[in-house]
Amino acid sequence: MNAQAKAAPDPQPTRARWMSTLARATSTELEAAWEKIEEHPRYALLRQPETGLVMVRGLAGGTGSPFNLGEMTVTRCAVRLADGTVGHCYAAGRDKRKAELAAVFDALMQGAEAGRVEETVITPLARRQAAERERVSRKAAATKVDFFTMVRGDNPG
Amino acid sequence: MYVAVKGGERAILNSHKLIAETRRGDGQVPELSVRQIGEQLGLAVDRVMTEGSVYDRELAALAIKQAQGDLVEAIFLLRAYRTTLPRFAVSEPIDTATMLVQRRVSAAYKDIPGGQVLGPTYDYTHRLLDFALAAEEGVGLPEAPEAEAPLDEGMPHVADILDHEGLIEEERPDSEGAEVFDLTREPMSFPAGRDQRLQNLARGDEGFVLALGYSTQRGYGGNHPFAGEIRMGEVSVEIVPEELGFAIDIGDVVVSECQMINQFEGSKEKPPQFTRGYGLSFGHNERKVMAMALVDRALRAREMGETAMYPAQDEEFVLYHADNVEAAGFVSHLKLPHYVDFQAELNLIRKLRQEHQDRLEKEAAE
Numbered sequence: 001m002n003a004q005a006k007a008a009p010d011p012q013p014t015r016a017r018w019m020s021t022l023a024r025a026t027s028t029e030l031e032a033a034w035e036k037i038e039e040h041p042r043y044a045l046l047r048q049p050e051t052g053l054v055m056v057r058g059l060a061g062g063t064g065s066p067f068n069l070g071e072m073t074v075t076r077c078a079v080r081l082a083d084g085t086v087g088h089c090y091a092a093g094r095d096k097r098k099a100e101l102a103a104v105f106d107a108l109m110q111g112a113e114a115g116r117v118e119e120t121v122i123t124p125l126a127r128r129q130a131a132e133r134e135r136v137s138r139k140a141a142a143t144k145v146d147f148f149t150m151v152r153g154d155n156p157g
Numbered sequence: 158m159y160v161a162v163k164g165g166e167r168a169i170l171n172s173h174k175l176i177a178e179t180r181r182g183d184g185q186v187p188e189l190s191v192r193q194i195g196e197q198l199g200l201a202v203d204r205v206m207t208e209g210s211v212y213d214r215e216l217a218a219l220a221i222k223q224a225q226g227d228l229v230e231a232i233f234l235l236r237a238y239r240t241t242l243p244r245f246a247v248s249e250p251i252d253t254a255t256m257l258v259q260r261r262v263s264a265a266y267k268d269i270p271g272g273q274v275l276g277p278t279y280d281y282t283h284r285l286l287d288f289a290l291a292a293e294e295g296v297g298l299p300e301a302p303e304a305e306a307p308l309d310e311g312m313p314h315v316a317d318i319l320d321h322e323g324l325i326e327e328e329r330p331d332s333e334g335a336e337v338f339d340l341t342r343e344p345m346s347f348p349a350g351r352d353q354r355l356q357n358l359a360r361g362d363e364g365f366v367l368a369l370g371y372s373t374q375r376g377y378g379g380n381h382p383f384a385g386e387i388r389m390g391e392v393s394v395e396i397v398p399e400e401l402g403f404a405i406d407i408g409d410v411v412v413s414e415c416q417m418i419n420q421f422e423g424s425k426e427k428p429p430q431f432t433r434g435y436g437l438s439f440g441h442n443e444r445k446v447m448a449m450a451l452v453d454r455a456l457r458a459r460e461m462g463e464t465a466m467y468p469a470q471d472e473e474f475v476l477y478h479a480d481n482v483e484a485a486g487f488v489s490h491l492k493l494p495h496y497v498d499f500q501a502e503l504n505l506i507r508k509l510r511q512e513h514q515d516r517l518e519k520e521a522a523e
Contacts, residue, residue: 054245067359140259
């Protein structure tokens with residue numbers, strides 16, 4: 001199923017992938033993942049969690065020139081681990097705690113702990129998100145029209 | 158002219174208390190939560206997000222609760238809140254071809270790649286009041302069936318099918334990197350580009366845009382439209398933060414999109430071909446995006462070399478009157494004290510009446 005529908009050209013495809021997974025997580029999920037870590041890493045807030053707007057653009061006709069559709073709320077945060085690694089988060093919505101935890105996990109994913117964080121945090125989140133998308137798509141698919149042609153004089157009974 | 162009037166403070170304070178009580182309604186009835194509004198009045202939330210021009214379901218639901226269900230007031234609240242937030246970035250254009258489709262229909266082609274997907278729609282309901290929804294015990298937890306397989310990934314736009322044959326005008330970006338007009342930062346200007354018009358229509362009042370779209374169908378505009386495609390679902394939003402320098406995906410928004418296909422007789426330069434009208438909104442707003450697509454096409458009269466004869470083709474008329482926050486503000490300002498103005502008018506009328514009377518008497522005397 002299409003957890004990653006778009007394969008945008010990207011110099012850091014891997015980081016973009018986990019950042020997108022973290023941005024889509026709920027704060028409950030990230031809080032639970034944080035609680036599971038035995039030794040919490042120390043980190044400093046480079047940028048306090050902050051809510052602002054992103055102007056969302058559409059394209060005329062879906063493929064033409066861009067226009068401004070409207071804004072969406074976004075919360076961002078940046079943290080620095082004790083070893084100097086910097087983690088970022090930009091996530092739709094106004095959840096500050098989530099943005100902070102996502103930035104910490106982004107930083108951890110760039111360090112020695114990456115393998116473990118990938119396995120215990122990113123992969124389960126990505127799996128849950130893909131399953132949710134698949135569920136939405138299956139429900140839509142159940143409303144797909146199966147056309148059949150009625151043949152004159154062929155009505156039963 | 159308005160003058161500062163003192164003395165209404167207590168009346169205003171008590172009026173606030175009265176509206177709070179009125180909004181709460183009968184205390185025997187449980188209070189509505191913002192989450193309930195978000196979940197169970199979702200289409201109202203979608204309209205408020207679109208015209209309030211901020212995608213945030215919780216904020217829109219809160220605005221609806223605060224405005225006691227008055228959606229135009231809720232839109233005003235959301236617009237006002239928006240001005241308190243900094244803008245971090247402008248997104249990359251959303252790609253509706255990669256939508257996680259929940260609904261997708263075409264009235265132009267029966268057999269489209271990916272199929273006709275009805276999704277959650279009231280189109281095929283009987284429009285009879287459903288008293289089951291009024292039952293004390295509620296409706297429980299209805300569950301929709303799931304198909305064995307999900308829909309095809311990346312459904313192509315129906316207009317692209319015609320595009321391959323050259324039967325419909327191409328829709329390509331005008332020029333890379335051109336400034337995109339932003340109504341939230343610059344005043345309206347004319348002649349308006351399509352970017353300005355589409356932003357205005359997307360934020361525009363649904364009722365106004367619907368009535369204008371309707372007028373084009375009834376002869377006040379030369380459209381002969383087909384609903385080439387209507388689709389609704391989630392699209393991801395990407396930004397390129399300066400500190401990162403690469404695109405990241407910040408989450409999904411649900412959008413509705415409509416591509417109208419219209420006749421075009423051709424001109425000296427162009428052969429006859431179909432032309433496009435486009436509608437896009439946040440959330441599930443099908444009526445709005447269909448109407449928007451009709452008006453978008455009507456407003457393209459100038460570029461098509463058509464004579465603009467009707468209201469829907471007149472961009473100054475449409476763009477200046479589509480915004481319901483501005484419209485409601487200007488109509489509502491009539492409620493502000495005009496005491497001095499009105500005194501002056503009274504004096505004038507009295508004077509004119511006196512002159513009129515004098516003239517009649519003079520004529521009678523002659």
